[in-house]
Structures are given as C-alpha cells and as structure tokens.
Amino acid sequence: MSATAAPAAGPVQQFAVLAARNLRQARAGRSVGLTVVFPLAFFAGFMVVFRRLMADYGIAYEQFLPPAIVVQTTALVAMSACYMVAGDARSGLIARYRTLPMGAAVVPLARLVVDAARAAVAVAVILVAATVVGFRFTAGAAAAVGFVLLAVGFAVVLAAGCTALGLGARDPEHVYSALTLPYLVLTTVSTAFVPVDAFPGWLQPVVRVSPFSAQVDALRALSTDGADEAVWPALVWLLALALLFGFAAARSFRRSR
Amino acid sequence: MSTLAQASLFAGRNLRRFFRAPPALVYAFAFPVLLLLTQYAVFGRIVGDGDRQHYLERLAPLVVLSTAAFGAPSSAVGFLRDLHGGLVDRLRTMPVRPGALLAGRVAGDVLRIVLIGLLTTSVAMLLGFRFRQGALAAVGFVAVIALFGLMWAAIALWRGSGPGDEQSLPPSLTGPATLLFIFSSGFVPVSAFPEVVQPVVRANPFSVATEALVGLSAGGPVLVPVLQTAAWVVGLGGICLLVALRRYARRTAS
Numbered sequence: 001m002s003a004t005a006a007p008a009a010g011p012v013q014q015f016a017v018l019a020a021r022n023l024r025q026a027r028a029g030r031s032v033g034l035t036v037v038f039p040l041a042f043f044a045g046f047m048v049v050f051r052r053l054m055a056d057y058g059i060a061y062e063q064f065l066p067p068a069i070v071v072q073t074t075a076l077v078a079m080s081a082c083y084m085v086a087g088d089a090r091s092g093l094i095a096r097y098r099t100l101p102m103g104a105a106v107v108p109l110a111r112l113v114v115d116a117a118r119a120a121v122a123v124a125v126i127l128v129a130a131t132v133v134g135f136r137f138t139a140g141a142a143a144a145v146g147f148v149l150l151a152v153g154f155a156v157v158l159a160a161g162c163t164a165l166g167l168g169a170r171d172p173e174h175v176y177s178a179l180t181l182p183y184l185v186l187t188t189v190s191t192a193f194v195p196v197d198a199f200p201g202w203l204q205p206v207v208r209v210s211p212f213s214a215q216v217d218a219l220r221a222l223s224t225d226g227a228d229e230a231v232w233p234a235l236v237w238l239l240a241l242a243l244l245f246g247f248a249a250a251r252s253f254r255r256s257r
Numbered sequence: 258m259s260t261l262a263q264a265s266l267f268a269g270r271n272l273r274r275f276f277r278a279p280p281a282l283v284y285a286f287a288f289p290v291l292l293l294l295t296q297y298a299v300f301g302r303i304v305g306d307g308d309r310q311h312y313l314e315r316l317a318p319l320v321v322l323s324t325a326a327f328g329a330p331s332s333a334v335g336f337l338r339d340l341h342g343g344l345v346d347r348l349r350t351m352p353v354r355p356g357a358l359l360a361g362r363v364a365g366d367v368l369r370i371v372l373i374g375l376l377t378t379s380v381a382m383l384l385g386f387r388f389r390q391g392a393l394a395a396v397g398f399v400a401v402i403a404l405f406g407l408m409w410a411a412i413a414l415w416r417g418s419g420p421g422d423e424q425s426l427p428p429s430l431t432g433p434a435t436l437l438f439i440f441s442s443g444f445v446p447v448s449a450f451p452e453v454v455q456p457v458v459r460a461n462p463f464s465v466a467t468e469a470l471v472g473l474s475a476g477g478p479v480l481v482p483v484l485q486t487a488a489w490v491v492g493l494g495g496i497c498l499l500v501a502l503r504r505y506a507r508r509t510a511s
Contacts, residue, residue: 033428041432045439053449057303174280181287188295198302200309 011103018097018110025084026118034080035122039073040129046193047133059195066130067219068192070123070151071212075183077119078158083176085111085166094167094253108253111163112156119155123148139226146231147222153238154215161245167252192216211237260354267361268368271335275369285328285369289377293320296444297384304445310385317381318470319443321402322463324373325409326434330427332366332410336417337426340508349509359498359505363410370406371399387474394473397483401473404486405466408494415497418504443467462489 009017026032046065054061088094097107127135137144162179169175189203190212199207207213211234218234221227276282296316297309305312339345339358348358378386378398388395416426438444440454441463450458458464466489468482 033432038428038432038435041436042439045436048451048454049439049445049449052451053303053445171280177284178280181284181291184288184291185295188299194299194303198300199298200301203298 011106014102014106015110015113018106019114022084022110022114023117026080026114035073035076035118036125039069039076039122039126042072043069043126043129050193054194057198060134062130062134063136063224064220065193066126066135067147067216067223068187069126069130070219071154071192071215072187073122073126074119074151074155075158075187075212077115077122077155078162079176079179079183080118081111081115081159082162082166082169082179083172085163086169086172086175089167089169090172108163108249112159115159116152116156119152119159120148123151123155135223137223139222139224143222143226146227147219150215150218150222150231150234150238154234157238157242157245160249161241164245164248164252167249168255186210186212190216211241258352260357260360263353263357264360264364267358268365269361271362271365272368274335275365281331285324285331286373286376288327289320289324289373290380292323293317293377293381293384296320300445304449313381313384313386314475315443315446315467315471317378317384317386318467318474319438319441319463321374321377321381321470322405322443322466323434323438324377325370325402325406326437326463327431328366328370328373329409329413329416329434330430332362332413333417333426333430334423336362336414337421337423340418340505345509355506355509356502359414359501362414363407366410366413367403367406370409371403374402374406375399389476390473394479397479398470398473401466401469401483401486404490405462408462408490408497411494411497411501414501418501418508437461437463441467443471462486462493465489 043065046069047061050065051061054064085094094107137147165175165179166172189199189207190210191207192212196204196207196213214233214237218231221230275285293316297313301309301312301316339362345358388398412430416430421429440450440458441461442458443463447455447458447464465482465485468477469479469486471477472479472482
C-alpha cells in the first residue's frame with residue numbers, strides 16, 4: 001500500500017477553510033440576532049421614542065441617528081467576535097490550529113476578514129432600514145463609500161481589540177458581560193444619541209475626546225455634509241487603535257498556547 | 258424540616274452562589290448604576306426639558322425596576338442548570354418537598370433584586386433623587402420593587418424550565434426587556450410618543466410600576482398604578498409560575 005500524501009493546502013486554501021468555518025460558527029451562534037435583529041429593533045425603538053423630542057430640540061433624528069446605530073452595531077460585531085474567540089480558546093481549537101502546518105497569519109486573518117464581512121452585512125441592513133424612514137446620503141457616492149469603509153474599518157479594529165481579550169479569557173460568558181459595561185458607557189457618553197451640548201458641562205470635554213464621538217461625527221459628515229475636517233479625528237483614532245489593538249491581538253495570540 | 262425551612266435553604270444557596278461569582282456580581286451591581294448615570298447624563302437635558310432633576314424623578318424608579326428584568330437571564334440559566342445538571346435528580350432521593358426548590362429560587366431572586374434596587378436608589382439619591390412622601394411611602398417603594406421582582410422571578414422560572422439552552426436563553430429575555438425599558442413612561446414622557454403607541458406605553462408593566470414608584474417618592478397617584486402593577490404580577494407572573502410548576506412536576510415525575 002503506497003501512502004500518497006495529499007498535496008499540502010496553500011495558504012489561500014487554508015484561509016478559505018478557516019473563514020468558512022468562522023462564518024458557520026457565526027451563523028450557528030447568537031451573533032445574527034445580536035448584530036442584525038437587535039440593532040434594528042433598537043433603531044426602530046429609538047426612532048419612535050425620540051423623533052418628536054429631538055425635533056423639538058431642532059434635530060432631524062432620521063438623519064442623525066443611523067450613524068450612531070451603525071457604530072453601535074460595529075461594537076456589537078466586535079463583542080460577538082470576542083465571545084467566539086474565547087469559546088475557541090477554551091475548547092482548544094486555537095491550540096489545535098497551532099499543531100497544524102499553517103501560516104502564522106492565517107488564523108487571525110480568517111477571524112478579521114469574517115468580522116469585516118459580518119460588519120458589512122450588519123451595516124447594509126441598518127442603512128436599508130434607515131433609508132426607509134428617511135435617511136439619505138446627501139454628500140455623494142464617494143462619501144457614501146467612505147462611510148461604509150470607515151464603519152467596517154472601525155469594526156475590524158474593535159474586533160482586533162476584543163480578540164486580544166477573548167484569547168486571554170477562560171470564560172466567554174464572563175468576558176462578554178464584562179464588555180457590556182464599557183460598551184454601555186462608550187456608546188452613550190458620546191455624540192451618538194444626542195449632540196454634545198445636551199450633556200452636563202463638566203462631561204462635555206469627555207464626550208468631545210471619545211473615539212466613539214469621533215467615529216459618529218465622521219460618519220455623519222460622510223453621510224450629510226461631505227468629507228470635511230470631522231473625518232480626521234476618526235482616522236487618527238482608527239490608526240492609533242489599529243496599532244494598539246493589532247499589537248495586543250498579536251501578542252495574546254502568540255501567548256495563547 | 259418544614260417546606261419553609263427547605264425553601265429558605267435553597268434561597269440561601271442561590272444567594273451564596275450569586276455572591277461568590279465575582280465577575281457576575283460586579284456586573285449585576287455595576288450595570289444598573291452605569292445605566293442610571295449614563296441615561297441621566299445623555300437624556301436628562303432633552304427629556305427633562307432642561308431640568309435634569311425632573312427627569313431623575315422618573316428615570317431612577319425605571320432603572321431600579323430594570324434590575325429585576327436584567328437579572329432574569331442569569332436566574333433562568335441557574336434554574337436550567339438545576340433542572341438538567343443533576344440537582345433535581347439528587348433531590349428526588351431526599352425528603353424534599355415539591356415546590357421548595359422553586360420557592361427558594363423566587364425568594365432568592367426577590368431578595369437579590371431588592372438589594373440591587375436599594376443600591377441603585379442610593380446612587381440616585383447622590384444625584385438628587387428624594388423621597389418626599391414620608392417613611393411609610395419609602396417602605397411601599399421597596400415593597401413595589403419586591404412585587405415587580407416577583408413577576409420577573411416567575412418569568413425566569415418559566416424560561417429556565419422551557420426549551421432553550423444556556424446560549425439562547427439570555428438574549429431571549431434581555432431583548433424584550435430592553436424594548437420594554439425604552440417604551441416606558443419612565444424613559445420619556447408618554448406625550449412624546451406617537452399617539453398610536455401611547456396606549457401600549459401606558460400599559461407597559463415598566464410604566465405602571467414606574468408610576469407607582471414615582472407616586473411613592475416624588476409624589477403623584479399611587480393606588481391605581483400599584484393595582485395595575487399587581488395585576489401584571491398576578492396575571493403574567495401567575496401564568497409563568499403555573500407553567501413552570503407543571504413543567505417541574507413533569508420533570509420530577511418521569
């Protein structure tokens with residue numbers, strides 16, 4: 001009996017197998033409900049609850065709110081990535097990957113590309129729903145493309161940070177609950193739901209420097225006023241967080257054995 | 258050993274388990290406090306029409322009540338583990354009265370909800386929340402929290418005894434609870450909602466219980482909202498409890 005070894009899979013094939021597996025994992029788990037159904041319900045609820053109050057305040061909420069929901073959704077995509085990675089770390093799957101002859105970048109790349117795809121789907125769903133209630137891209141097609149790219153980029157960067165946490169965590173449930181606290185604070189103490197002048201005076205500086213404010217303000221500029229100086233803080237934050245979280249993720253990936 | 262003693266044993270066990278899981282414990286206490294602080298800062302000016310304290314009078318009761326709802330997922334998962342993790346089978350070999358486990362769950366849940374509610378109320382008082390209707394009304398305030406907690410304890414038993422696993426249970430409770438929170442008269446005044454939604458907002462259990470707590474703290478109608486809250490607790494809580502009891506009986510009989 002002659003043993004003919006199967007030809008070794010190339011890195012592209014390895015990546016495809018892992019990415020497909022991660023997609024199946026996302027579909028089987030609770031992430032569709034969390035990243036698509038929940039933001040839609042939240043969006044509808046906030047439109048009903050605040051449209052009138054915000055109109056009295058001088059804000060067209062159907063144009064103001066969708067960028068906030070997009071940012072909230074990208075944060076939820078990142079958090080569910082953390083949950084899935086923590087599960088893989090605990091089940092031993094990541095350790096098993098290490099024993100296989102795979103390129104070092106294949107595992108993290110398959111994670112982040114799938115997270116980008118999940119974010120893109122979630123953002124698209126929100127934008128369709130937003131268009132139904134009156135949201136419009138009034139700054140042209142290029143700015144609209146920039147909107148989607150920035151949103152997905154933010155999701156990937158946050159997912160890298162959450163992946164770093166998830167790799168080090170022993171219990172997916174705990175790290176997930178722990179993440180909901182910063183999620184609550186970061187999404188609300190920002191310009192996502194109300195303009196900065198609605199906050200108490202002492203809190204306004206905090207709101208102004210928040211990366212979530214930068215992101216929401218940039219998305220608003222790209223959807224409404226066109227790419228102006230409001231986009232720069234978001235890009236600076238994106239780059240800084242990409243370096244920080246990328247480094248952290250690479251480190252905890254090397255250590256998780 | 259009387260049923261009562263057995264039930265309090267189970268209640269004590271559940272509370273000890275709650276206090277001995279530090280991450281979950283921090284989360285259980287920190288979440289309502291952060292929810293109160295953030296909503297107060299974000300929406301106080303716009304919803305309170307420029308007056309944050311006015312908003313706090315309604316927001317604080319709502320957040321205190323939400324601790325009952327947001328604690329239900331972990332309680333449901335706890336009951337699920339009791340049912341399928343071997344505890345119930347072990348109890349069948351012992352002279353434990355049927356119902357003691359369920360009564361202990363409910364008692365432990367209500368105690369936990371009241372404790373977290375009291376902490377959240379204290380934080381609200383630091384922000385300026387006040388009891389203006391006297392000591393008896395303040396006692397009534399706590400009683401309404403316990404009553405509302407009773408309903409969510411029953412809902413947790415219903416969900417924990419039904420189909421569903423540890424993964425799917427929590428979102429199936431937090432999702433509807435979040436929507437009820439948003440669509441309540443404590444979050445924004447009823448008049449700010451579109452007319453078609455207003456009856457739903459008024460009937461929302463969070464709304465009626467919030468009105469009861471507002472009446473017992475800042476002032477306002479008390480009797481009607483308390484009766485409405487009681488109707489929700491007896492109606493919805495009662496149905497959930499009956500279904501849970503039947504499922505439990507079937508589980509222990511087979």
